[in-house]
Amino acid sequence: MKNKAMLMSLLGALLALTSCRDLTLDPVFYALEKEQPLEDDRGFPDAAIVHRIVKTGTRYFAAANKLYSRTDGASDTWTVVAPPVPGAMCNTLEVFAGQIYAGFYDKSIGAGLGLYRSAPDPISWNLLGTGTSSQITLIKAVGSAPPRLFVATWSGSAYTLSHSTTGDDGDFTTVSWGTAPQADLPIIDVDSNDSYYWVVVGNAVYRDDLLAGLGTLAVLPAPSSGTATYGGVFLASTGTLYLSGGNGLLHSSIDGGGTWSSSAVVLDDKDNPVPFAGFALPTSDTTNAVYVGTRGFGYYRIPGGAVTATLVRSPAYNISALYNGAINCLLYDGSVPQARLFLCTSGSGLWRGDYLSGSEWSWKQE
């Protein structure tokens, strides 16, 4: 009788212990069974910090201190693009009006070398006057009527945001602020629907209410990001505006920021709120699904674009370089036969997801 009681206790204890598992993650044996080799050596350094990737025509460019390029061919490999000045490092880039715009800095002293422009092929850099002696921290093309190029610079003591509809030298104008943000708060992101312009600076969101051209940017009442900076602002082709918080919350607005919906819960990892970053809309995924990167927790999928839905951290946890990755930039390329999603990481190089089905991607390190 005593032995039977002991046996039952042991079985009960074992049953209780089997509940010690994270139900949001796949079971271990299943995850192992589904693993695929991650290596797909395209010549990109595996430990690189990748700031940004863009595509123009059939060619990708990636800023990873060195500037790399390859075509979108199935087996093409990355090559280093010669910088405008020997030893210059590239930390950001953008495509605007068919030209490549890139920000370079001096590796040895960390000082900015200004904004450069070139045709994509062949590369021939021209220095633009904007931010010549400053570090370029953001280049972003937004809107379509007209398209507008924004450039943020850091002088060592203050950030400045300029814009141009041509991208030509001498055609950049500094934005006007209703109440200027604190000078040393980083300018994080910009987007527009041609009526509104939204600019994220530190933990504040600014919006231009001129509804024509670009007028004065005023602080927009938006859900708080707490003491952390926002991660990005994104206007999806569906017309929904997304705002990522550094405090584990995502927000969306269908009226340009007048009213907001927010995630139902603060997303966290072991009680650390997830600091969200930039967005992408991979249209090969199910309708309106939006992806948002994080600083150290992979990316999250917003099903149907509804931030109030249950958000799932991706990719699978056994791809630890991405699951625990800081995602600096996402680029969706739906123009190739098998759609691709590129993820730029801080320290784990550049990853390519080849679309499979549903929300599934086959991940390879470039």
Add this chain to the structure above:
Amino acid sequence: MLSNKRRRTAALCAIVLLACPGLAFAQEEERPAQLSVYTLGQQTFVLNLGLFIPLFFQDFDGAVSDTNLSLGGAGSLQWGIHLDNHWLVGVEVGGIFSKSLHASIFYMLPITVKGAYIFHAFPFEFPVFLGAGMDIVKYGPQSHIDFILKPGFSSLWKYNVTWGFGLNVVYWWVPQPWAEMPNEGRMGNFLEVSATAQYSF
């Protein structure tokens, strides 16, 4: 007639034994194999070190798949107490590690109770055993505690009364049902081949 034959046989044996006393000693040396080596209450410590060989995963419908794990390392410590010359019960704590396709490390730490039946063939012993208990499985941020069954056998050479050395072959069966997504449930099948050192006291 019969009586004479018995007498002749006895006399012949006496002569042979007197002529070759070593035979008598030899018989005495072999005699311990026929006696009890272990008695109730004797204890044993065992150290095992060796290879962990991933075999396959099997889902609960019977389909088999690759584990995508490399050959790994295994080690364990066991304490046991003898019930008699043949039966032993004990507990075993061990661990394995292996590398996945993604070059991440997969761990399992089983804690089992164990029963063994020992076949004797002096100076060798052949324990056949079955262990059952819990297995802490860890891979990346995910960890489980699963049930584990470990049937196996050993071949031991008794160097002396205290020490024995040999080889273990142990099958690890780890069912990992997943009630939330039953199609993701798998049974892990692995093999441990390890060198063993046994200390009895």
